[in-house]
Amino acid sequence: xxxxxxxxxxxxxxxxxxxxxxxxxxxxCDEIKTVxxxxxxxxxxxxxxxxxxxxxLKTDEDVEVLKLTPSTVLGSCRLKLKSFExxxxxxxxxxxxxxxxxxxxxxxxxxxxxxxxxxxxxxYFRKIGKDIKVxxxxxxxxxxxxxxxxxxxxxxxxxxxATTVAEIIRDxxxxxxxxxxxxEIMGRDAGWLTAxxxxxxxxxxxxxxxxxxxxxxVTKEKILSEIKEAHKQHKACVxxxxxxxxxxxxxxxxxxxxxxxxxxxxxxxxxxVGKYLENLISRELSCKVRxxxxxxxxxxxxxxxxxxxxxxxxxxxxxxxxxxLSGNTGEMMVFxxxxxxxxxxxxxxxxxxxIANKEKLFPREWINEEGNNIKDEALDYFMPLxxxxxxxxxxxxxxxxxxxx
Amino acid sequence: xxxxxxxxxxxxxxxxxxxxxxxxxxxxCDEIKTVxxxxxxxxxxxxxxxxxxxxxLKTDEDVEVLKLTPSTVLGSCRLKLKSFExxxxxxxxxxxxxxxxxxxxxxxxxxxxxxxxxxxxxxYFRKIGKDIKVxxxxxxxxxxxxxxxxxxxxxxxxxxxATTVAEIIRDxxxxxxxxxxxxEIMGRDAGWLTAxxxxxxxxxxxxxxxxxxxxxxVTKEKILSEIKEAHKQHKACVxxxxxxxxxxxxxxxxxxxxxxxxxxxxxxxxxxVGKYLENLISRELSCKVRxxxxxxxxxxxxxxxxxxxxxxxxxxxxxxxxxxLSGNTGEMMVFxxxxxxxxxxxxxxxxxxxIANKEKLFPREWINEEGNNIKDEALDYFMPLxxxxxxxxxxxxxxxxxxxx
Numbered sequence: 113x114x115x116x117x118x119x120x121x122x123x124x125x126x127x128x129x130x131x132x133x134x135x136x137x138x139x140x141c142d143e144i145k146t147v148x149x150x151x152x153x154x155x156x157x158x159x160x161x162x163x164x165x166x167x168x169l170k171t172d173e174d175v176e177v178l179k180l181t182p183s184t185v186l187g188s189c190r191l192k193l194k195s196f197e198x199x200x201x202x203x204x205x206x207x208x209x210x211x212x213x214x215x216x217x218x219x220x221x222x223x224x225x226x227x228x229x230x231x232x233x234x235x236y237f238r239k240i241g242k243d244i245k246v247x248x249x250x251x252x253x254x255x256x257x258x259x260x261x262x263x264x265x266x267x268x269x270x271x272x273x274a275t276t277v278a279e280i281i282r283d284x285x286x287x288x289x290x291x292x293x294x295x296e297i298m299g300r301d302a303g304w305l306t307a308x309x310x311x312x313x314x315x316x317x318x319x320x321x322x323x324x325x326x327x328x329x330v331t332k333e334k335i336l337s338e339i340k341e342a343h344k345q346h347k348a349c350v351x352x353x354x355x356x357x358x359x360x361x362x363x364x365x366x367x368x369x370x371x372x373x374x375x376x377x378x379x380x381x382x383x384x385v386g387k388y389l390e391n392l393i394s395r396e397l398s399c400k401v402r403x404x405x406x407x408x409x410x411x412x413x414x415x416x417x418x419x420x421x422x423x424x425x426x427x428x429x430x431x432x433x434x435x436x437l438s439g440n441t442g443e444m445m446v447f448x449x450x451x452x453x454x455x456x457x458x459x460x461x462x463x464x465x466x467i468a469n470k471e472k473l474f475p476r477e478w479i480n481e482e483g484n485n486i487k488d489e490a491l492d493y494f495m496p497l498x499x500x501x502x503x504x505x506x507x508x509x510x511x512x513x514x515x516x517x
Numbered sequence: 518x519x520x521x522x523x524x525x526x527x528x529x530x531x532x533x534x535x536x537x538x539x540x541x542x543x544x545x546c547d548e549i550k551t552v553x554x555x556x557x558x559x560x561x562x563x564x565x566x567x568x569x570x571x572x573x574l575k576t577d578e579d580v581e582v583l584k585l586t587p588s589t590v591l592g593s594c595r596l597k598l599k600s601f602e603x604x605x606x607x608x609x610x611x612x613x614x615x616x617x618x619x620x621x622x623x624x625x626x627x628x629x630x631x632x633x634x635x636x637x638x639x640x641y642f643r644k645i646g647k648d649i650k651v652x653x654x655x656x657x658x659x660x661x662x663x664x665x666x667x668x669x670x671x672x673x674x675x676x677x678x679a680t681t682v683a684e685i686i687r688d689x690x691x692x693x694x695x696x697x698x699x700x701e702i703m704g705r706d707a708g709w710l711t712a713x714x715x716x717x718x719x720x721x722x723x724x725x726x727x728x729x730x731x732x733x734x735v736t737k738e739k740i741l742s743e744i745k746e747a748h749k750q751h752k753a754c755v756x757x758x759x760x761x762x763x764x765x766x767x768x769x770x771x772x773x774x775x776x777x778x779x780x781x782x783x784x785x786x787x788x789x790v791g792k793y794l795e796n797l798i799s800r801e802l803s804c805k806v807r808x809x810x811x812x813x814x815x816x817x818x819x820x821x822x823x824x825x826x827x828x829x830x831x832x833x834x835x836x837x838x839x840x841x842l843s844g845n846t847g848e849m850m851v852f853x854x855x856x857x858x859x860x861x862x863x864x865x866x867x868x869x870x871x872i873a874n875k876e877k878l879f880p881r882e883w884i885n886e887e888g889n890n891i892k893d894e895a896l897d898y899f900m901p902l903x904x905x906x907x908x909x910x911x912x913x914x915x916x917x918x919x920x921x922x
Contacts, residue, residue, distance in 0.1 A: 123688050152693045183687040190692070274915055275820055282588040282918055283528050283817040287595070288557045315915050404812045412688040415680055416820060418914065499914040509823065509904040510679055510720050513687055 113216035114146040115433070116162070119251070120153035120222035120229070121190075123183035124265030125272075125414045126425035127251045128514070130221045131186070132179045133429020134249070135165050141437065148213055149516070153189035153222070154229050158202065160209045168516055177505050179422055181513040182412035192225055193232050196239075203236045210244055217245040217436040221429070223252035223263075227444055227468040234442035234464060245436040248444035248464055249429055253411045256302035258472045259462040260446035264428055265411070267421030267497035270308035272413040273297060273406060274498060277309045277352065280404060281319045284348040291400040292339060292349045292393050296386030298410050300356035301326050303474045305410065309352045310486035311494050319350035326356040327474050328483035332365060332392060338484055339393060355385055415511060419500025424457065431459040455496035518621035519551040520838070521567070524656070525558035525627035525634070526595075528588035528813075529670030530677075530822045531830035532656045533919070535626045536591070537584045538834020539654070540570050546842065553618060554921070558594035558627070559634050563607060565614045573921055582910050584827055586918040587817035589626075597630055598637050601644075608641045615649055622650040622841040626834070628657035628668075632849055632873040639847035639869060650841040653849035653869055654834055658816045660709035663877045664867040665851035669833055670816070672826030672902035675713035677818040678702060678811060679903060682714045682757065685809060686724045689753040696805040697744060697754045697798050701791030703815050705761035706731050708879040710815065714757045715891035716899050724755035726890075731761040732878050733888035737770060737797060743889055744798060760790055820916060824905025829862065836864040860901035 117134050119127055131149070138144045147165045150156040163186075169175050178185065196203055210218065220230050230248035237244045250257050253269035277295060284293045297306040303325025310323060321342040324330060343349040357365045366388035386403035394401045424447065432445045443461040450456040478490040505512040522539050524532055536554070543549045552570045555561040568591075574580050583590065601608055615623065625635050632653045639651035655662050658674035682700060689698045702711040708730025715728060726747045729735060748754045762770045771793035791808035799806045829852065837850045848866040855861040883895040910917040 123691050155693060181687065182684045184691050187693060188691040271914060276814060276818070278916055278918065279587045279817040279819060280813060282586065283813050286528050286589050286593040288560060288592060311915065314913055315917070402813075404814075405810065407809045408685060408688050408807075409681060409809075409814070412684040413681070414684060495913060501911065501914075506906065508719055508900060509676060509906075510716065511683055512720070513683065 113143055114148060114214045115144055115217045115219065116148045116150055116157070116210065116213070116215045117219040117221065118150040118153045118156060119184035119186045120188050120220060120226040121252065122223065122411060123188065124251055124253050124411050125182050125268035125417045126265040126421050127221055128181050128185050129179040129422045129425035130249050130251060130264055130429035132175050133426035134219050134433050135169055136175060137430035137433040148215065149186045152187040153191065153226070154193060154220070155189035155191045156187065157206050157209055160212070162213070163516055168514065173505070174514070177512050178514040179426060180414045180417065180502055180504050182414040185514050185516045193229050196232070196236055206233065207242065215244060217247065219247050219249055219432050219436070221249040221251050223250070223254065224257060224469065224471065227257070227464055230444065231442065231464045231468040238442065245441040247432045247436045247441065249432045250444055250446070253305060254299060254302050255304035256471050256473070257467060258470045259444065259467050261449040261457065262447055262497055264421060264425035266304065267418040268416070269305055269410050270311070270494060271418040271498040272410055272416045273305055273308055274311050275416055276406060277320065278312055278315065278317065281312070281317060281350055284350055287400070289400055290343065290347050291402065292343055292351065292397065294351045294353060294386045294389045294393070294403040295320070296353055296355055296403060296405040298406070299326060299354040301471060301473065303327050303354045306352050306354040307474050307478070307486045307490060308494050311491060311498065313488070314491060314495065318346065319348070320352040321346050321349050322351045322484045323486055324351070324353045324357045324484060325474055325479065326354050326358055327476060328479055329358050329360040330365065330483060331359055335389065336392060336396060340397065343397060343399065351389070353385055353389065357385060414502070415504055417502045418498045419502050420497060422502055428459055435461055452492040452496065518548055519553060519619045520549055520622045520624065521553045521555055521562070521615065521618070521620045522624040522626065523555040523558045523561060524589035524591045525593050525625060525631040526657065527628065528593065528816050529656055529658050530587050530673040530817060530819045531670040531826050532626055533586050533590050534584040534827045534830035535654050535656060535669055535834035537580050538831035539624050539838050540574055541580060542835035542838040546838070553620065554591045557592040558596065558631070559598060559625070560594035560596045561592065562611050562614055567618070568921055573919065578910070579919070582917050583919040584831060585819045585822065585907055585909050587819040590919050590921045598634050601637065601641055611638065612647065620649060622652065624652050624654055624837050624841070626654040626656050628655070628659065629662060629874065629876065632662070632869055635849065636847065636869045636873040643847065650846040652837045652841045652846065654837045655849055655851070658710060659704060659707050661707035661876050661878070662872060663875045664849065664872050666854040666862065667852055667902055669826060669830035671709065672823035673818070673821070674710055674815050675716070675899060676823040676903040677815055677821045678710055678713055679716050680821055681811060682725065683717055683720065683722065686717070686722060686755055689755055692805070694805055695748065695752050696807065697748055697756065697802065699756045699758060699791045699794045699798070699808040700725070701758055701760055701808060701810040703811070704731060704759040706876060706878065708732050708759045711757050711759040712879050712883070712891045712895060713899050716896060716903065718893070719896060719900065723751065725757040726751050726754050727756045728890050729756070729758045729762045730879055730884065731759050731763055732881060733884055734763050734765040735770065735888060736764055740794065741797060741801060745802065748802060748804065756794070758790055758794065762790060819907070820909055822907045823903045824907050825902060827907055833864055840866055857897040857901065
């Protein structure tokens, strides 16, 4: 028997560690001959475009390099399978590809939209009585998948954000003049990443002084008045905002600034709430105003990955393989937190039906009443996820990455 | 005798290492009682606002933490001294402050504009016959100071840029669809930082496929046509542009996008050539187009500092102290490169008159004929400067920084 693995959705710093987990665990199983890595997610399955991963992962060092290679080495896609009724041919094509390669289990590493594919494919194989297991391995910097304590990739993004925001705070404090610095952080609907900037409090930082998440609607008048007030109290005022903060009528705050484009899932393409606020504040306050967009560095900065995240991502990949070999299908692997201090986590699984197309928002009870900062209660949740330092493989002072052509 | 040190200009990841160099070398000199750190550069001298650095640097670990704290721990300013004729009082005030604190030597760590202060102050003390030495310690991520092989701070910024651009390249390659990614890098007039992205060639990367510097004027038509051509050859086309690229008539390419603000030195405040090109390309090419501004992370990412840069920055601070004690004034410390392979550098000094208010541009002979990429000859210059990894002091997975209140 052979197995298949693919990656989908937006890149993270840990998604390749989960791929490494599936691969290294498969090496231990005599019944598995080949681990096929399909290119560009389910799109590559439809094209029957796969590599034999052992061609690329020959040594332990190859596996270690893979674990710290950012983004998806197999490529990704944004393709969402249509329903079986709408597109029978797609399902039959996938079956044909898998049967031609003797695939007994398929592992799909991805986020919310990818779990929809796990659901549909597993139901299809079950319905037609084919013994091909389909298991989802969670992955998203957004941390917005239900049923799991947290998602692989989130801890590394949170560590990047915390470290970089600390460095930006230092930078913002150099001049004797007053200033406002707006830091725009990813998160369309869920504010987990932006909220994670609050961990700097454990280092004695009082910044970010204001933190706005998509979970609490806000008007530009309210933000502006709160920034004015914070700016009176803090010479170098730092504000963290999620890209997706919304007004009470459900529109994005920076709606006027938007390109109007939508991605293939129909999500509005966002950019610029930081720049929008920078302009707004500049007109109202006579001080230095700057906006910084952390942009895709948030999701691809392997050099600042959390060791906890990388190790857990590998473990959850390995657990997925064992779970499929034990006869399970139509499930996503999840983390169950047993304890904050000391941090203890177990890997389990959940029915994909209870996960796909759902979204886990940042809890309202961890946001202060005014909706402009994070309560200390959230820190015990965040802190274990950003622990541990990785050490990149370097050559000539530059990182070595796995590249699959 | 006491000594004084201050920092000025934009932050870097290495400017505090030079401060550490002055301080630790002073500890070795019995004749120096106190090292005063003046806040906010020459502005703090005028306000007589100083700290005794030994209050903050009590242990070897304190010094090591300082060396890897980004930005200027003493604060910075953008104040440029007027000429003695225009503002006699400023000079007399500085003299009064220095005499009241028994300052025998003043070290000013800064860039181009700060060296103008070193020039004026040293000439003033000489003219009035006061034995107060004034020595400049170079610092700028822009690498645009003359007389020195390179500037402290540049190597760390270049290492950040190279590492981050490599990670962005990985991120840009995940989808099967074609794309153009524009990366905006700091540099108003000098393209050193943007050019440094070419070091990825040593790792086998073909990206960035196009590199535009302020040194070679370019029209938007030329850029657009070259990007169209590169996009035909490279599925995930990556373009590196300096924020300050200019048209043949000397205007900034993104002039229309500018805020119109100027900083206190009269420099135009730039932002947005990346976004400008993103919009331009989006209208002409039907593919995914993204722009990424590396923003202030370029200058404050201590977590990715070059060990070579940090060590050299400390050494040049120490050398400045010895140079002043040997009776010199009105000079800036410089690096003289003896050899590329193996890398060998010596610290020397140069008359400040030959340095202040001058600018060292990226050599035209290291840019290809078309003006859109960097020749291999530049790699031997760049590579030694980004070597060596630093290890941040961390607590709970977060960096520890020196903070001087």
